[in-house]
Amino acid sequence: MRHTLPLAPQFYVTAPQPCPYLADRMERKLFTALQGDTAIALNDSLSKQGFRRSQNVLYRPSCTDCAACLSARINVEQFTPNKSQRRTLRRNEGLVRRTTSAWATEEQFDLFRRYLDSRHSDGGMADMDVFEFAAMVEETPIRTRVIEYADRETGNLVAVCLTDLLEDGTSMVYSFYDPHRRSDSLGTYVILDHIDIAREAGLPHVYLGYWVPGSVKMGYKSNFSGLEVFRGGAWEAFQGDEAYDAQLHPLSTDPIAEQVANISLPDLSHPVKRT
Template sequence: MTELKELHFFATPEHNCSYIEGYKAKTLFVDPHSSISVNAFSQLSNLGFRRSGKHTYRPHCDNCQACISVRVPVDLFQPNKTQRRIINKNKDLVVKKSTPHYSDEYFKLYSDYITYRHADGDMFPPNKEQFINFLIEGEQPCDFLEFYLDDKLIGVAVTDQLVQGLSATYTFFTPDPDLQKRSLGSYAILWQIEECRRLNLEYLYMGYWVQSCRKMKYKIAYRPLEFLIDGQWILIR
């Protein structure tokens, strides 16, 4: 079993920050040639690391700590009125689990999502190689949670399995305007929280929250949240 002390890390040179315009960022990576056990990856998640394909990383900036890891303590979470409404709107959806793999159906959904919602980001324009590198490659246990409406795939939540919880790696879903009232992105998070409960897991890890980043503000709706601050998880209600 891989231990943290056996892993090698390296930091990137400064590059443009993906979250705050005009800022420079550095990233700390685990050596991508390392074999990371589930136990070690779970410990890394507790230290604020995330996974993107084969790469396990966390921000490592010299003069900025704006990126804060957040996780939902499942036993304390109770959906609010808006979230209960979202759950009720989506009771007719069927959710299936699949191992990560490429399909034209997945890529079409992913491509439509990126084009509609993130055309201003560094993931646009989407391509197959990017999709595979980002969501399929990697050795960690992972599920594609498929959301179906009347046998039609309308969303996928990519979810890593940890010893102590689940990690919401990425979610993509249809931009169909007729389905916008379903709030599919929010429902995917709520479903994963409930899945943690079903599996008797403590946390849903939701990646990084940056206060000044508009696209990340949705994360603070899932209270109470734990924030990783100065190496300690702090409960914020």
């Protein structure tokens, strides 16, 4: 007997685990699988509703008593680089962008390991080996590219971003860079270049992942003009750090059944092909 996948996606909740952004808190995620011919349409739709992709999974924070994590994106039309960002662009004029398919290389992994060992040695990805890295890059059912940045003179790889192509923007899934070039602000530069990529492609947004008030790790995202955050079921222009509360509250998060009921699903009867 032939079995087919259910047309409507099934949603699940992870078990609570320590939050990587705010101390003494527990995180929980609402997630669904990305699979089959409907993956692209589902990813496009749920990305607009605050979800993020990790390999073949889409997830969104659904913590029991904390709603600090907010999905963030840059409105390309509303973005203007500030003085510091213009300096970052000038410092990195010697870099060249290379766009490839979602294929992992040893050079990428070497840079990835140096980045983790220097910046995130105690993080959840610290023990990733070359096979897990390859899976992170290559296991994608949607339109994904690897954006590499190399030194024009030496040819050395200095930064990489795993980037999804959405119908309304680019989504920066994960980026890493040479930790020894700290003064070059490569993390900021990669975001600035993705704004250019989106503008060149006529796409209105650059999705950055989550912004978390009170988190030093995520604070840099609020430095970009044109920032929007997903709050209360809709995107809104960023109001400034002081407008967002990272405090615990038992009524911060709706029940799971209510969250799922409020998710808008696309018409999955007309699959979109991956290119």
